Every structure is written in structure tokens, then in C-alpha cells.
Amino acid sequence: MTVRNSLLAILAEQPTHGYGLKSSFERNTAGLWPLNVGQVYTTLGRLERDGFVKPWGKVTERARQSWKITAAGRKTLTDWFESPVEDRPRDELAIKVLLAIAADSVDVREIIHRQRVATMERLQQLTRAKRKTDPKDDLSTVLLLDLQILRADSEIKWLDVCEQRLRGRRRRDTL
Amino acid sequence: MTVRNSLLAILAEQPTHGYGLKSSFERNTAGLWPLNVGQVYTTLGRLERDGFVKPWGKVTERARQSWKITAAGRKTLTDWFESPVEDRPRDELAIKVLLAIAADSVDVREIIHRQRVATMERLQQLTRAKRKTDPKDDLSTVLLLDLQILRADSEIKWLDVCEQRLRGRRRRDTL
DNA sequence: ACAGCCATGTAACTTGTTACATGATTTT
DNA sequence: AAAATCATGTAACAAGTTACATGGCTGT
Numbered sequence: 111m112t113v114r115n116s117l118l119a120i121l122a123e124q125p126t127h128g129y130g131l132k133s134s135f136e137r138n139t140a141g142l143w144p145l146n147v148g149q150v151y152t153t154l155g156r157l158e159r160d161g162f163v164k165p166w167g168k169v170t171e172r173a174r175q176s177w178k179i180t181a182a183g184r185k186t187l188t189d190w191f192e193s194p195v196e197d198r199p200r201d202e203l204a205i206k207v208l209l210a211i212a213a214d215s216v217d218v219r220e221i222i223h224r225q226r227v228a229t230m231e232r233l234q235q236l237t238r239a240k241r242k243t244d245p246k247d248d249l250s251t252v253l254l255l256d257l258q259i260l261r262a263d264s265e266i267k268w269l270d271v272c273e274q275r276l277r278g279r280r281r282r283d284t285l
Numbered sequence: 286m287t288v289r290n291s292l293l294a295i296l297a298e299q300p301t302h303g304y305g306l307k308s309s310f311e312r313n314t315a316g317l318w319p320l321n322v323g324q325v326y327t328t329l330g331r332l333e334r335d336g337f338v339k340p341w342g343k344v345t346e347r348a349r350q351s352w353k354i355t356a357a358g359r360k361t362l363t364d365w366f367e368s369p370v371e372d373r374p375r376d377e378l379a380i381k382v383l384l385a386i387a388a389d390s391v392d393v394r395e396i397i398h399r400q401r402v403a404t405m406e407r408l409q410q411l412t413r414a415k416r417k418t419d420p421k422d423d424l425s426t427v428l429l430l431d432l433q434i435l436r437a438d439s440e441i442k443w444l445d446v447c448e449q450r451l452r453g454r455r456r457r458d459t460l
Numbered sequence: 461a462c463a464g465c466c467a468t469g470t471a472a473c474t475t476g477t478t479a480c481a482t483g484a485t486t487t488t
Numbered sequence: 489a490a491a492a493t494c495a496t497g498t499a500a501c502a503a504g505t506t507a508c509a510t511g512g513c514t515g516t
């Protein structure tokens with residue numbers, strides 16, 4: 111529901127037309143998550159169907175149709191903002207590693223290693239980007255860098271833990 | 286593609302029937318991500334359509350149909366295992382916080398606070414669960430606890446950073 | 461003139477997911 | 489005998505996503 115709710119959040123500020131929603135979304139997320147503009151229109155259609163937005167304003171010469179959030183839409187949005195993100199959607203990394211451990215025909219250490227290398231490279235890139243940051247930069251850019259760095263960091267820590275525990279298991283197996 | 290690839294990974298070990306795939310998946314992920322068995326059948330249908338699995342063995346009296354991975358399926362699976370997880374799918378927490386910051390009609394601090402409380406509670410639960418852990422426990426159970434704890438930890442750290450940077454901005458705004 | 465962005469929209473598709481119908485076998 | 493688990497499958501839908509068709513406007 112992330113895209114849906116994001117559009118509602120932008121519309122809650124002011125009525126906006128399709129392309130404007132795309133731009134707003136990308137501006138707010140510092141261009142990190144590009145949004146195919148086609149998706150804006152499909153999503154708007156679904157939001158209208160569900161009564162969360164309605165067409166707004168003159169569909170004049172310039173044809174751009176603006177959309178306005180409804181009371182029901184505001185309710186949904188408030189609920190979204192008020193409820194913490196806490197479901198645990200299937201985590202691809204975790205599942206991959208666990209299945210690799212379970213499979214005897216797969217070299218788990220190799221997989222962990224590859225992941226580790228990729229994440230460390232990413233971490234370096236991010237760190238470099240953050241160093242280049244200056245206080246005048248967009249708050250969102252900086253916060254997203256912070257988040258990505260923290261995430262990459264915890265990922266590497268976990269991969270280390272995996273290796274340790276695997277070594278532990280192997281030692282026990284060979285005893 | 287996580288479910289798809291997971292089923293392939295299980296089938297790569299040995300031919301299995303639908304319900305067995307469900308059980309295997311849940312065992313391997315320590316019951317953390319229940320898999321509606323209906324989804325196994327729909328996914329198997331799609332995997333067969335794409336030539337990644339094929340029916341296997343006698344469809345005898347007991348009717349349970351087993352499935353075997355194909356060469357094409359093995360290829361897909363290998364690619365999955367070999368490629369690091371590194372896309373950055375839209376992060377709901379990040380987007381929520383950033384949009385809340387952008388919206389003047391939303392109390393960001395309140396949202397961050399709620400999230401923080403929820404995550405800290407979760408962290409305590411997880412820590413308690415980990416303390417109760419004993420070495421005889423399933424490796425997957427322990428690793429999943431480790432991962433969740435690390436993730437919760439980094440989430441809290443990020444929320445702190447958000448608050449700090451927001452305070453910084455507010456100070457600058459009022460100067 | 462041409463490239464690139466602004467702008468709207470649709471068709472087609474993917475994966476994930478659940479609700480439901482149906483029944484056999486196993487455990488309590 | 490009842491409850492739980494094993495077992496198969498289908499219909500329907502949600503949300504995300506892209507490729508494509510179409511055109512105006514802007515800067516080089």
C-alpha cells in the first residue's frame with residue numbers, strides 16, 4: 111500500500127494532477143525510488159474507485175485533471191501515519207540464507223561471502239556520498255543516506271553472525 | 286519472487302508435493318513466515334507454465350502429485366543464489382517519515398515517537414526470546430532472532446537520527 | 461530541427477494472497 | 489466422536505509495474 115498511501119499523503123497537502131504526484135513523490139524521496147508515471151494513473155483510478163480521491167477543478171483547455179483527497183481518504187491516511195510499520199514481510203536475504211543452509215547442494219559460505227562483498231561495496235559508496243554531503247542538502251537526502259548506511263551495517267553484522275554460528279555448528283558436527 | 290524461488294530451492298533438494306513444500310518452507314523459516322498452502326499450488330502452476338518444474342512420479346491412488354525441478358529451474362535458482370540481494374525496494378518506514386516531514390499538517394515527532402515505542406517493545410520481546418534460546422535450538426530460529434534484533438536496533442538508531450536532524454532544522458528555521 | 465521534459469492514459473501482466481470447497485488420515 | 493493436521497485445488501482479487509501510444513512545450 112506504500113504507493114497508494116504516498117499519493118494520499120501528497121494529495122492531503124493540496125490537490126495535484128498526475129504528473130505532479132510523480133514529481134512530488136520523487137522529490138520527497140530524493141530520487142531514490144523512481145515512480146513510473148503510468149503507475150500514478152493506475153493507482154489514482156483505484157483510489158477513486160475506493161472513494162479516497164475525487165477529481166477536482168476545471169478540466170480546462172490544458173486538460174490536466176487535478177485530484178483531491180476525500181474524507182475517507184484522510185481517514186485512511188491518518189490510520190497509516192498513526193500505525194507503526196511492524197509487520198515482517200518476507201525477508202529475501204533471510205530466506206535465501208536459511209534455504210541455502212538447509213540445502214546440502216549449495217555452498218552457504220559462498221553465498222554469504224558474495225552478499226557480504228556486495229553490501230560492503232554499497233556501504234563504501236554510501237559513506238562516500240555522505241561525506242560529500244553538506245548542510246544545505248535536502249533533509250531527505252541525508253536521512254536516506256543515514257538509513258541506508260545503518261541498514262547495510264546491520265546486514266553485514268548479521269552475515270558475520272551467520273558465519274560464526276555455521277562454524278559452531280560444523281565444529282559440533284565433526285566432534 | 287521470493288516464494289517462487291523458495292519453492293525451487295526446496296525442490297532442488299528432492300521432488301516434493303504441494304503440502305510438503307509448505308511444511309518445508311515453514312520449517313526452514315522457523316515458522317516466522319506462514320505460507321498459505323493455496324499459494325503453493327498457484328505458484329507451482331506458474332512455475333510449471335514457465336518450465337521451471339514438472340510433475341513427477343506416480344499420481345497413484347493417494348493422488349498426491351510430486352514436482353521436480355527442471356534444468357531451466359535449476360538455472361534460475363542458481364542465479365538467485367548467486368546474485369546478492371541489493372535492490373532497494375520501497376521502504377515503507379522511510380517513505381512514511383519523509384512524507385510526514387514534507388507535510389505541514391502532520392506531527393512528525395508524534396509519528397517517530399509511536400514507531401520508536403513499537404520497535405522498542407518488539408526489541409524487548411525479541412531479546413527475551415533470545416535469552417530463552419538454548420544451543421539445541423534450530424539454527425534458523427536463532428539466526429532469525431539475531432536478524433530481527435539487529436534490524437530493530439538499526440531502526441531505532443535511525444529514528445534517533447531523524448529526531449536529531451529535525452531538531453537541527455527547527456533551530457535553523459527559528460534563527 | 462531535435463532532445464528532453466511535461467503530461468495523460470491504457471492494456472497487459474506479475475507476484476502475492478486469501479477464501480472457499482472438499483476430503484482423507486491421525487491424534488486426542 | 490471430535491478436533492487437528494494432511495492434502496489438493498480454484499476463483500478472485502490487490503498492488504505493483506512496465507510498455508506503449510500520444511501529444512504539447514521548452515531550451516539548445
